[in-house]
Amino acid sequence: MSEQTLLPPGSSVxxxxxxxxxxxxxxxxxxxxxxxxxxxxxxxNIARFVDGAAAGILSKDSVSKAGNVHHNYGVEPRYLELxxxxxxxxxxxxxxLFSGIGEVTCNRNYVSESEFSEGRFYKEWIRPQGWVxxxxxxxxxxxxxxxxxSIIRSEAQGPVDDRxxxxxxxxxxxxxxxxxxxxxxxxxxxxxxxxxxxxxxxxAGVILFDVDAHIVHxxxxxxxxxxxxxxxxxxxxxLAATDRAADxxxxxxxxxxxxxxxxxxxxxxxxxxxxxxxxxxxxxxxxMTGRGPGDAASxxxxxxxxxxxxxxxxxxxxxxxxxxxxxxxxxxRVLRGVVEAGGVAETAEMLGIGxxxxxxxxxxxxxxxxxxxxxxxxxxxxxxSSPLSR
Amino acid sequence: xxxxVDAAEVALPVPHDAVQPDDFSALVADIYDTTLEPARWPxxxxxxxxxxxxxxxxxxxxxxTGLGGQVYHTDGLVGLDYARLYFTHYARIDPTNTGxxxxxxxxPIITADIIDLEEFDKSRVGQEWVRPQxxxxxVSAPIERRGSWAKxxxxxxxxxxxxxxxxxxxxxxxxxxxxxxAVAIGETMRQAQARGDxxxxxxxxxxxxxxxxxxxxxxxxxxxxxxxxxxxxxPIALGSGTARLERIAKNEAVRLLGNAGDAEPSGRDxxxxxxxxxxxxxxxxxxxxxxxxxxAASNGHNAVAALFVQRASRELRSVPExxxxxxxxxxxxxRVLLGIVEAGGVAETAEALGIGxxxxxxxxxxxxxxxxxxxxxxxxxxxxxxASPLxxxxxx
Numbered sequence: 001m002s003e004q005t006l007l008p009p010g011s012s013v014x015x016x017x018x019x020x021x022x023x024x025x026x027x028x029x030x031x032x033x034x035x036x037x038x039x040x041x042x043x044x045n046i047a048r049f050v051d052g053a054a055a056g057i058l059s060k061d062s063v064s065k066a067g068n069v070h071h072n073y074g075v076e077p078r079y080l081e082l083x084x085x086x087x088x089x090x091x092x093x094x095x096x097l098f099s100g101i102g103e104v105t106c107n108r109n110y111v112s113e114s115e116f117s118e119g120r121f122y123k124e125w126i127r128p129q130g131w132v133x134x135x136x137x138x139x140x141x142x143x144x145x146x147x148x149x150s151i152i153r154s155e156a157q158g159p160v161d162d163r164x165x166x167x168x169x170x171x172x173x174x175x176x177x178x179x180x181x182x183x184x185x186x187x188x189x190x191x192x193x194x195x196x197x198x199x200x201x202x203x204a205g206v207i208l209f210d211v212d213a214h215i216v217h218x219x220x221x222x223x224x225x226x227x228x229x230x231x232x233x234x235x236x237x238x239l240a241a242t243d244r245a246a247d248x249x250x251x252x253x254x255x256x257x258x259x260x261x262x263x264x265x266x267x268x269x270x271x272x273x274x275x276x277x278x279x280x281x282x283x284x285x286x287x288m289t290g291r292g293p294g295d296a297a298s299x300x301x302x303x304x305x306x307x308x309x310x311x312x313x314x315x316x317x318x319x320x321x322x323x324x325x326x327x328x329x330x331x332x333r334v335l336r337g338v339v340e341a342g343g344v345a346e347t348a349e350m351l352g353i354g355x356x357x358x359x360x361x362x363x364x365x366x367x368x369x370x371x372x373x374x375x376x377x378x379x380x381x382x383x384x385s386s387p388l389s390r
Numbered sequence: 391x392x393x394x395v396d397a398a399e400v401a402l403p404v405p406h407d408a409v410q411p412d413d414f415s416a417l418v419a420d421i422y423d424t425t426l427e428p429a430r431w432p433x434x435x436x437x438x439x440x441x442x443x444x445x446x447x448x449x450x451x452x453x454x455t456g457l458g459g460q461v462y463h464t465d466g467l468v469g470l471d472y473a474r475l476y477f478t479h480y481a482r483i484d485p486t487n488t489g490x491x492x493x494x495x496x497x498p499i500i501t502a503d504i505i506d507l508e509e510f511d512k513s514r515v516g517q518e519w520v521r522p523q524x525x526x527x528x529v530s531a532p533i534e535r536r537g538s539w540a541k542x543x544x545x546x547x548x549x550x551x552x553x554x555x556x557x558x559x560x561x562x563x564x565x566x567x568x569x570x571x572a573v574a575i576g577e578t579m580r581q582a583q584a585r586g587d588x589x590x591x592x593x594x595x596x597x598x599x600x601x602x603x604x605x606x607x608x609x610x611x612x613x614x615x616x617x618x619x620x621x622x623x624x625p626i627a628l629g630s631g632t633a634r635l636e637r638i639a640k641n642e643a644v645r646l647l648g649n650a651g652d653a654e655p656s657g658r659d660x661x662x663x664x665x666x667x668x669x670x671x672x673x674x675x676x677x678x679x680x681x682x683x684x685x686a687a688s689n690g691h692n693a694v695a696a697l698f699v700q701r702a703s704r705e706l707r708s709v710p711e712x713x714x715x716x717x718x719x720x721x722x723x724x725r726v727l728l729g730i731v732e733a734g735g736v737a738e739t740a741e742a743l744g745i746g747x748x749x750x751x752x753x754x755x756x757x758x759x760x761x762x763x764x765x766x767x768x769x770x771x772x773x774x775x776x777a778s779p780l781x782x783x784x785x786x
Contacts, residue, residue, distance in 0.1 A: 019409040019564055026418050027567045034575060170411055173419045181425055181575060188582035194602055194611070194693035195589030197679040201696060202596070204779050208588060217588075270709045270778065272716040282712055284780050286595045288588060300581075301588035304595060310716075312775040320663045320673065324702075343765055373734065374767040382774035383702040386661060386675045 022170065025049050029174045033182040039071035046151065047073060050167040053131060053154035057139070057179070059147045065094050074152070079129060090121035096138055097146055102176065104137045104168045106160035126152075133159040135168050139176045149175050203386070204308035205232075208288075208301040211258040213238050213251070216300050225307060231275040232307065239305075241283075243274045250283060257287040257303035273307070280310040312339075312382060321384050325368045334361040338374050339381045409564065417441055421568045424463075425575040435465035438545070438569070442561045445525065445548035448473075449573060454491055454538040456482025462573070468523065468546060476519060484515045490530050491540040496570065498531045498562040500554040507553070529554045529562050533570035543569045597781040598700045599626065602679070602693035607640030610693050615781050619699060626701050631666030638662055638674055639697060646678045646695050663702065671702040709778050716776075717760045726753040730766050731773045 025045055032038040043055040054074025060067045067088030069080060083091075095110040107116050116122055126132070133153045140147050151168065153160060196217075199206050205222030207215055214237040218226065225231050232241050239254070241247040249271045257269075273281040284306045322332045337347035337358070344362065348355040366372055369380055420434045431449075439447035446467035452459040459477035481487055489504035501510055510516050520526070530544030543566055547554050590611070593600050599616035601609055612620065619628045628635060662674045675698040714724045729739035729750070736754065740747040758764055761772055 017411045019411065019414055022411055022414065023418070023564050023567065026415070027571060030422055030568075030571050030575065034578060170415050173415065174422070177419060177422050177426075181422070181579075184426065185575075185579060185582060188579065188586055190692050191611075192582060192586035192589055194679055195586060195593060198593055198600065198602065198677075198693075198696045199589060201677040201679075201698075202779070206592060208592065270712040272712050280716065280775075282709065282776060282778075284709075284778055286592070286780060288591050300584050301592075304588075304592040306595070306779055308779055310775045312771045320661045324663045324665075324671065338767070339771070342768065374765070375731070375734070375770040378767050378770040378774065379731075380702075382770070382777070383671075383700075384661075384663070384673050385774070386673075386698070 017167075017170075021049075025171065026174050029171065029178045030181070033178040033185065036071070036182065040073045043071060043073035046149075046171060049171070050135070050151055050164050051153075051157055052135070052151035052164070053157060054129075054152040056150050056152075057147065057175075058150060059145050060088075060093055060096070061145050062097055063144070065089065067091060067093070070147075076129070079125065082125065087121055087125045090119060090125070092116060092119070092121065093136065093148065093150075096136060096148060097141070099138055101138050101141060102172050104135055104165045104172065106133055106135050108133075108159075130154050132157075135160045135164055137168060137172050137175075139172075139179050147179065202306075204306040207239065207305045207307070209239070209254055209258060209303045209305065210300060211302045213254045213258055213303075215239060222307065230277055230279070231273060231281055241273055242276045246271055246273045246283075250285075253285045254303055254305070257285050272310075281307055282310050283307045312378070312385065321381065325365075327365065327368060331361050331365050331368070334358055335365055335377060335381070338362065339378050343374065409561070414441075414564065417565075418568050421565070421572045422575070424572050425579060428576060431463035432465050435463060436467075438565055439465055439467070441565065442529065442545045443547075443558055444529070444545035444551055446546045447544070448546075449533075449541070449543050449569065451539060451541045452477070452481050452487065452491065453540075454488050456480075456484070456487060458539065462541070472519070472523060480515045480519045483513075485510060485513050486515075486528070490542060490544075491532065491535070491538065493530070493532055495532050495535065496563070496566045498529050498559045498566065500529045500559060501527050502553070524549050526552070527554045529558050531562060531566045533566065533573060541573065595780050596698075597779060598675075598698040599628075601635070601639065601697040601699065603639045603643050603695050603697065604692060605643055605694050607636070607643035609639065616699065627670075628672070628699075629666055629668055629670070631664065631668075631670065631672060634664045634666070635672075635674065635697070635699065638664070638676070639695075642676045642695055642697070646676075672699055673702045674699045709776055713773065713776050717757075719757065719760060723753050723757050723760070726750055727757050727761075727769060727773070730754065731770050735766065 028038065028042045028045055032042045039057065043057070047053065047055045054072070056069050056072035056075060058067055058069045058072075065088065067083065069075070069083065072080065075083075092107055092111045096105065099105055099109075111119075131152050132155050134150050135153070136148050136150045138146055138148050149168075149172070151164075153164070196219075199219040200221075202219060203221060205225045206217075206219040207222045208217040210216050215234060226234055230242060232239055234240075239250070241250050250273075253269050253271055269285050271283045271285070273283055275281060286304045286306070288301050288303055318332055318336060321327065321335070322329075327335065333351060334347060337350050338344075341347050341350040344355050344358050348358045351358070362374075365377065369377070371377055371380065417437055420430070420437060424430050424434055435447040435449070439445070447465050448461060448468065449463040450459065450461040450473075456477075459481050461473050464473070476484075486501060486504045490499060493499040501507060511521070525546050526549045527547035528544060529547070530542050532540040533543050534541040543562075545558075545562060547558070590613070594614045596613060597615060599619040600611075600613040601616050602611040604610050615626060619626050620632060621627075622629060660676055662676065663671060664674070665671050677696045677698070679693050679696055710724055710728060713719065713727070714721070719727065725743060726739060729743050730736075733739050733742040736747055736750050740750045743750070757769065761769070763769055763772060
């Protein structure tokens with residue numbers, strides 16, 4: 001697109017570009033990949049290096065043309081607001097969608113001088129800030145949007161020139177990489193956060209251990225269990241069970257799992273645990289194989305433990321069972337009574353109704369659910385129990 | 391890493407003082423590419439070696455005691471054998487070791503900064519490790535230090551390069567901060583990846599099919615059981631029920647997002663049941679994922695809800711050995727207990743196990759007494775309560 005030609009690389013060694021200064025600026029650019037809060041400072045350093053008055057990283061939607069300034073330096077908050085509210089409609093940047101990634105362009109590459117200077121964007125947004133031109137470079141494109149680096153020139157600095165283009169050219173590959181690296185890190189972080197959230201929803205306590213049986217992660221239920229300390233507690237970075245006998249079994253299992261004991265296989269093992277003050281629990285230990293070439297040892301988990309209460313919870317959503325089998329509210333109450341309280345007499349007493357009534361309901365329930373024994377009803381309800389915490 | 395020492399370095403690009411900005415910028419870009427493609431390290435270090443002027447460039451760690459040394463990245467030009475030999479025998483007696491480790495981060499140190507060159511040459515390290523390789527000098531800088539241990543970036547000089555000078559030092563100092571950052575960014579990425587992988591593997595352990603869906607109800611992740619459901623692996627194949635599940639995912643994503651902006655977070659979990667056309671019943675438990683929803687606003691492709699799908703089956707994934715251990719059941723008693731739960735009453739159990747009904751009854755009474763229960767339904771409850779949340783898979 002550009003009519004301007006850049007100096008062919010290597011054609012001249014510019015004495016004015018100090019290698020140490022360039023190196024330091026490039027380093028700043030990558031620091032912002034790890035901590036996005038550095039961007040305003042980095043954009044200021046970039047503006048200084050290329051001789052610009054303001055700079056921003058923004059994205060434009062390919063279809064709606066909506067613009068969003070992600071990071072900026074040198075734009076007054078008032079004008080930033082004006083841009084987000086109104087002036088994204090009038091900026092001359094949409095044609096950039098068709099320019100090559102990494103190609104440095106300026107306003108007169110997409111609009112004529114007169115068209116630009118007559119337009120609202122120049123008159124109402126650019127000129128009032130004392131600016132004249134901008135060097136723009138597309139950093140990345142997706143199917144729906146493109147991201148660009150825009151560096152604005154003041155009246156004193158004058159229109160974009162070859163010197164500025166050459167300098168923007170030098171930092172563009174690093175801007176592209178830094179933005180990409182930042183995205184990859186964010187994406188991996190978001191993925192891990194979604195998985196961690198998912199584990200938090202599980203009713204069982206989930207604890208991840210490293211090879212030395214130190215705790216590296218706990219889900220919400222496990223944190224609750226550790227806080228009460230009736231069942232398990234943290235001891236020296238590792239896990240201890242209040243139940244003495246179980247404690248030993250647990251340590252042995254964790255150690256075996258952590259060291260990839262083949263005997264454990266992928267099936268894992270289970271250890272019964274008694275809580276102080278009553279309550280039965282079961283701990284299932286799952287050895288982790290890890291994925292990819294990275295060794296599990298240096299990056300965290302070697303085994304996962306699931307601790308769940310060995311009591312059959314009432315169904316988390318009894319209405320789902322009722323809807324599935326067309327049970328009336330009375331029938332549902334009797335079903336829950338049979339599962340929770342026991343036989344006909346116990347259910348009658350719990351619900352405060354006659355045994356004959358319980359029996360009548362029970363027979364209809366058998367008919368509707370295609371079962372014949374109370375034991376079958378317990379199984380049916382168990383099938384609908386939720387693995388999730390409430 | 392190659393054992394072969396590629397010494398076929400014919401025309402040595404003698405580094406001159408002037409650094410060409412374009413070449414330098416391109417080399418630095420290559421250094422940061424290793425964060426996305428770690429396999430590029432050998433080629434990138436070879437380019438660093440050429441830029442600084444030297445025989446071999448490496449990223450490694452060592453401690454003052456000389457123990458626990460490790461090469462992270464190498465151009466392979468100092469062979470694996472020599473590298474190993476250094477860490478097993480020579481690091482601890484290297485007179486320059488401590489000087490290297492305690493140099494300032496990012497600040498290049500050459501041998502002459504630490505020790506008289508003649509003295510170093512006469513040391514065992516000089517005589518037995520440096521000389522036999524034709525090496526003569528070494529320029530290094532710490533890029534990370536913890537206590538008496540440091541991660542270093544270093545370039546070896548061969549006799550044909552001569553001793554390191556100010557130009558060598560300056561050129562290395564231009565690269566060190568970038569190598570330091572690239573190593574740190576690479577480590578951050580690996581850790582984030584490993585964290586996600588470990589969580590995913592934990593979720594893979596669950597017997598329920600777990601599906602994560604984005605703001606438009608599109609599937610962004612499924613665990614092993616979930617993939618088996620979709621793929622049609624018996625006995626949890628969704629088969630033509632897949633369409634039902636997809637519809638649920640869409641509806642729930644819309645429902646949860648619709649609630650996301652409410653002051654009162656009503657985007658609560660809920661359960662839904664559906665039947666496949668083949669008559670198999672499935673239960674879906676839907677959970678909103680809070681941080682996923684938060685990130686979706688900025689990134690667009692994140693999970694906003696988790697769907698836990700299970701077959702509403704009456705087969706219980708019990709863990710018999712745990713039951714036996716907890717209640718002190720004999721193998722015969724355990725068999726009868728499981729028979730009652732799976733086959734049905736006394737007669738069915740007797741038939742299934744090929745034993746007499748009176749024997750079943752005898753065992754059953756002992757089981758009732760040991761488990762403090764009195765009815766067969768109680769036994770089903772007991773077994774269901776001990777059911778494992780984990781999938782049982784045979785080793786691959």
